[in-house]
Every structure is written in C-alpha cells, then in structure tokens.
Amino acid sequence: MGPDESDLKAAEELKFKANAAFKEKNYEEALVEYTKAIQLAPTSAIFFANRAFTHIRLESCGSAVADATRAIELDPKYVKGYYRRADANFALGKFKLAFKDFRMAAKYAPSDPDLRKKLAETERVVKRLRFEEAIASEEEVPAAETLDLSTLKIEADYDGPEMEGTEADGYRVTLPFVEALLEHFKAQKGLHRRFACQILLSARSILKSLPSLVDIPLEDSQQFTVCGDVHGQFYDLLNIFKINGLPSESNPYLFNGDFVDRGSFSVEIILTLLAFKCLYPDHVHLARGNHESRHMNQVYGFEGEVKHKFNGTVMDLFRELFCWLPLAHVINKRVIVVHGGLFARDGVTLDDIRKVDRNRQPPDDGLMCELLWSDPQPSKGRSPNKRGVGVAFGPDVTRAFLELNKLDLLVRSHEAKPDGYEVEHNGDCVTVFSAPNYCDQMGNKGAFIRFTGADMIPQFTTFEAVPHPDVKAMAYASSMFGSSLLGV
Template identity: 40%
Template sequence: MSNPSDNDRIEALKFKDEGNAFVKKQNFSKAVESYTKAIELDATVSIFYSNRAFAELKLDNFQTCMLDCTEAIKIDPKNLKAYHRRGLSYVGLLEFRKAKKDLELVLKAKPGDATAKNAFQICEKFIREERFRKAIGGGADDEAKHKICQLVPLNSFDANADLQNYTGPTLEFEQLTNEKNENCGIEIKNMSQDFISKMVNDLFLQGKTLPKKYAASIVSHAERLFRNEPTLIELENEKENQDVKISICGDTHGQFYDVLNIFKKYGKVGPKHTYLFNGDFVDRGSWSCEVALLFYSLKILFPQSLYLNRGNHETENMNKMYGFEDECKYKYSNRIFEMFSQSFETLPLATIVNNNYIIMHGGLPSDPNSTIDDIRKIDRFSQPPREGLFMELLWSDPQTANGLGPSQRGLGFSFGPDITAQYLKRNNLRKVLRSHEVRMGGIFFEHDKKLATVFSAPNYCDSQNNKGAIVHVVPGKGVAGEYNNDDEDLLIEIFEAVKHPDIKPMAYSNGGMGF
C-alpha cells in the first residue's frame, strides 16, 4: 500500500513490534509473518523490510532476504543494516563479489563490526581461491588439497603433544601406499565397539578430543569407504534381509547429545540395524566434530549398516559460514578440516530403499524427464555447482502449488505436488523422504502424502522447540494412521531434545552467519 492511512501506519507498527518479539524468542517463521503484515499495511518503511530480511536470513532464505534488503535500500539508502544483511545473503547465494561490495560499505561506516569483518574475510578468501584455481588451471597444489585424505603422511602426527599425552582407547594404523610407493590413505586395523564407546564416554562426553593422528586416520579410512560407494545407494529389507531394520534420520546439525539419544532410544548401529543419516550432520550445533567422528567410526566398524547422504551443509561454503570449519580448527586443526571437507565430497547424494522410497537431503530434479539413472551418473566428487541436478538434490524444497517456483533460498527450486507425483510414477517409486527444513512435529507429510520431510535435530539451535523424528522402514510391521502416515511399511517415532552442556550453538564460530 503506497499511501497508508494513519490507522494503517499505527497497525503496521504493532505488527513490526510483534515481529521483533518473535525474533527475541527466535521464532523466525512467525516473525516473517508479522513483518509481512506490517508491510502489507505500510510498504513505505525501510526497517520493515530489513527486519523481515533478518528473519529470512535466519531461515536460510537467502534469495528473499536479498530482495527485502534491496527494497529497504531503495526506500532508505542509508539503512546500514540492510546492506549488512544483503551482504550476508549474497554470501549464502555464493555471490561473493556482490557480498564484498555491500560489506565494504558497512565496514566504512562501522570498521569495528566483527560479523561484517569476518564475512568480508570469507568473501576475500573465496575470491582469492577462485582466482588461484583459474590461474593454475587445476594444478598440482590444487589437486593435492583435494586428495589430502589419501596423501596425508601418518607419521606427520607422531610428534604432536596431544598424541604423546594421550591415555585414552588406542587404535592401530597402517599407511597405505600404491604401486609407486605413494601414500593412498590410512587404514585403521582394529576399530571396535569398545573403542567407540570409550571415545564417546571417556573423551567426548568429558569435553575432550581425540589426538589429531586418530582423527585424521578415522576421516581418511571413512573417506575411502564413501568414495567406493555409488552416488545412489540401494538398500533392501523387503525380500531379503527381512530381519534388518532400516532407520532414516534427517538433519542432526552437530547436536551430539540428541544423536546419542537416538541410538539409546531406537537401537545401536549393527548387522541387524541399518541407519541412514540424510545430510546436514555438521554446522550450527557445537558438537559437529563429535557427531562426524562418531558417524565415521561407525562407518568403519559397520560399513554395510551406516550410510550418510550428503546435505547442503556438507560443503565448504556452508562450513565456513555456519561454524564447522571454526569448530574443527579450534578442536583439531585446519588440516583435519580439509580432510573432512574432502570426505564430504565423496558422500553419496541419494538412497533408494526397497525400490519404494527415494531419500535425498533437499529435493527433486527440475528436469521433467529426469530419472534415477541421472543421479547415478553424477560426478559427485567436488563442491556442488550452482545449477543442475547435483545442486537440486541438496537444496530444493517442496511447495504447495503445482509446478516449479523460485527457491526462497536462492539455490535450487521449489517443486509442487505434481512434480513429486510425476517423478514417482516415472521411476516406479512410492514416496520421497527428504530433510533440509525444520518441521515442528519432527516429520511432515505433504504432496498427497507422497513426500515427507523428516528432521532429527529437536529444539533446533536450542531455540525452535521442535520435536525430532525418525522413520523406520519395516515392511509389514509399520503403523499407518500415526503422524499422518498412510504406509504400513513405515514406522514413525517422535522424540524430544535432551539436556546438554551449556554451550550455545555455533560457539566456536568466528563470523559468517553466526551473528
């Protein structure tokens, strides 16, 4: 409304204040709704847009945040917060040069702003790396960085004080070499349930870390296992392996204590119990290293019973913005982070269970003719591109309207019920299971119950008060009718968050989106 009445302006301010109250409670979805009502009544106030942009940014809706900031700046070119938030949204959109330009304006006015300064440094680093890659054309140094899990020398950790002073559970290692006597990875010879239990109870739950030699060896060994898996994993417990339960979890985001609770409540990983964690197991939460090392150790011990799909947060740019890189450097080292980063590039992108359920982190392809064979053909061993099937599997979200729409996140698409129905029919599948979005009840069925979003980080970021969910694939033993589920082969269970030490989310973050 371009000419609001006095009453409209008064009511709009009430909705703005309501939105601010929701922000203080960290209920950002409700904040967006309130700011939207304010804008509908009075679209002439810059701060309404920049406030909504803040809430959108907290929801990872980078595209809508950027658009709101641009509108705020049109109304008031001196709205510094709008430039700041637009800069951060451009970082989320991977448009680092545009981000740098906005953040420069912020730093000229507020040179001591730590968040802007750290985000600016992230932009400069990405821009430098891009220039370097172009200059060397993918030369030897770049190649070595992306093979660090294979090339890292095991003996390079031997002089570290953390190893000399270590009295915890022990592992035996072997440096693998190829026919040219070149390093090609590290193998752990004696991974055991006893080691994993002691690692969790005697180290991680006591606030301690593994020696870097141990962490590097676990990542290197697990990376080799992931690299040898197909891009599309296929699991089965309907015709064969009928005594095996397959459990699917959504985002866990470094919430280590909630991950332990999942295993406590629903059973440990083992020959009769397969777990699939559907991406985003790092970032946000302040125990991402512990979660990743636990999953990787379980993968080494039970390679056919623990699977990880890649999420959009198993990527370098997300790790730089949302805390995992800083946490990893604080607890271990930059080299360990680089090893994790390479290992993320080897993670599969999707899983099919019983030829009925396709599971990916984000969403379905935008190509109306795409089949599951297209997933199999993806060269996944890299950072995801900005467009195409690879990106869409990690980033896209469902929408209520038919067809394709722009993503609020700015990466991938929003896809409607017709897209889901056509994809399932074309590929002879029953349902899509995906994650990527908080669902207050832990799981949410939509698209005529053909698609479910499962989220397994309860009370996400210690603020959302959502429940967590897990989906068990148990043919003929499921429960239809619960939690809006209509499938007798699926059993859905809901759980609450558990207590954890008083360490806030992203406690180790030096910037990026940790503002």
C-alpha cells in the same frame, strides 16, 4: 496514492507486535505481522528490512535478499537494507556479494563498529577465496594422498580410545573402539589426531567406491532407520542410539546429511558416524547434505571447530571426504531418500542421479544442487526457492517423479519441523529432522523413521532434546557472524 494516516498507524502497531514476536523467537508469527504491515505501508523500507531479518532466521535467505533489495530500492541510503542483504548473501556463501553490500553500508554509516568488523571479516574471506582460486589447479594432490600417518605419533600420556593394530601394520576400527569413543566424547574428551585421520582415510576409501545413488536392499523382516539433520548435536545423537539402539548389522541406519555446522559438537558427530561406517560399511549409510560443503563450513562453525580441536590438515581431509558422500539412496526399490528435494525440470531418472559427478563442491544449479537444497511447496508446479538456492517443488512434481521411477515415497530432511517430521504432498513426501531444539532455540522435537522391508510404510518416533554441556550453538562460527546468522 500512498497509505493514509490510519493505515500508517495500524502498520506501526503491527510492526510493534512483529518486533515483540521476533524478540521472543516466534519468527513465523513475526513474519506474518511484518507482512501485514507491508500490505498497509508498502513504501516503508524499514518494514522490508525487518522482514528480511526474519527470513534469515527462518532459513529463507532468498526471500531475505528480495526484501532487502526492495528496502534499498525504496531508500538507497538505508543502511539496514544493505546490512540485511549482506548477511543473507554471506549465509548463502556468496561472500563477494556480501562484501559489496557491507562496503555500501559502511559508506553510509562509517562509524558503526559492528559494521566495520563485519566488513573487515568479509574482506578477509574474499581475499582468501581469491588466493585459493589463484592457486587452484587440476594437478592439485588431495591431502588424503599426501598425509604421512607415521608422522602422527601417539604420545605416552594419551589416555583416549585406541584403534586395534600397530603403527607398522596399520589400525582398524572395532566395536570396542567405537563404544569407547562414544564414552570418551560424552565426557568431552578428544580423540588423538592419528586415529581421527585413520578414520577419515578409511571412510574416504569406502565412500569413494560408492555410486552417487546407492541402492539398499532389505529382507521382508528387516528394520531400517532413517535419521535427518543432526547438525552437531552429539548428545541428541546419543539419545537416538539410546532409544533405537546402536547401528549394527541387524540395526542398519541412514543418516541423511547435515551432520555438521551450527551445533558445537560436530567433530564428535561426524567422527562417530564415520567410525560406524568403517565398522559396518553395508549397514551404515551416509548422505551428503548442503552443509557438507566448503562455504557452509566456513560460515556455520565446522571449520572453526575442526581447527580448534585438530588443525587445518584435518579440515582438508574432511572437505575431501564430504565430496565423496553419496547424494541419494533408494531403499528396497521403493523409497528414495535425498537431503533436499527434487528438480527444476521434469523427466529426471534414477540413472540421471547415478551419473552425477559428485566429487566437487556443490554447484549453484543443476541436479546436484537441487538434491541438496530444494524444498517442497504446497502449491502445484515449481517456484523460486525461498532459500535462494535450489527449487520449490509441488505435489504434482513429486507424484510425476515417483511414477516415472516406479517409487512409492520421497523422504528428505533439510528443514526443522515442530514435531520432527511432516508428511506432505498427499503422503508422497516426508520430511524428517533429527536435531531437537535446533540451535538451542527453536523448541522443536526431533524424529527418525523406521521402515520394515515387507511394507516400507514409515513409522515415526519423536523425541525431545536432552541436556548438553554448556557450549552454545555456533560457538566456533565466525565471531562476526555467529549471532546474526544463528538459526540460518
């Protein structure tokens, strides 16, 4: 039996409340109300498509695909079902699946101009992927090994910061250069491509020498700071440095991935952090996040930003460097820090992580994928991750992993939290997120964690967003997808 008239009326009222919450960007509230409506009217394709869009805004693209698929099952000609599933798959970097669904949507709504644009854009991306696959070979020489820095001449009228050294003898990063770089970027001025490439090549050399899991020893009295996602929010990074001090040998940092994308000052963020890595290689640590990858950069703005501020060759250098970022860090043999989370199987050891071959684009499954994409869940055991990638792991999984590897705490990032951090799994798992008012719309605080070597107890500092120049989040993302994927 289907819903009766009173259920349908109540479901429509709930949909109205959900729509209003969605427009106010109260996505969690909208999700609750759409779910209530679905419970009353489980055969409504519209309700499932609307909830799918809400899941996209909440970064739950796996759940969005499931809801959109259900909408299509209920109504095989429902355009928004295909539209939402295509958006979710595009957000996950599954461009071929997105193209298939946009093509189906266009079949039923051939005159929709926005849909036609998205179809054309996705087709262009798919063709580029096929071309790249066709020309790829094991003998392909990295851009870092073919770039001739001597061809990048510094013009006489360049007035930005300059690295110490000469063209003949080479350039190196110094503290005065980094301090000048921060002020230059703060004034919205660009770094010369010659120096940007030098930073990238020097940092790549350092990162390439590191294992996939880096051990960080601390003295008992030593302080250590862990920051979560900063996502191109350069002025908020400056605020972290104002609150907590610049990185130095006496003030070490670990930045736990997702330096780029979404925020439109990603170039400034990543060049700053890489410059500090060159300056203090043993005291500034950088981990890979799920956004340090080709597909994410194509969707969420970093590739567009790099090509706008530099060129495609510089993007190639970034892409190669990201593949050498470590996947995990263990601080003082007690706290493990990874970007996403834990694994789809029991028994994973620190040595297993050390053995991961990270010099590649992230795969769709396995340890590397899970380190970058997984999320904690409140219930025991494991479940499919709402993102559609990685796994959702429970408190028993976290405790078993920590006990097996003789660790005290798991620190991860990957999720915006209202207070900038959250303690879960009976205190065994901490999420830290350092991009306040994420994407200029979420209203969350940012946070960072301070540890002291003697006790390794996390101490949290929270902070609000600071003003930034009027360049909106996702400004360099694809013009066809920036608005619909904002916040994903």
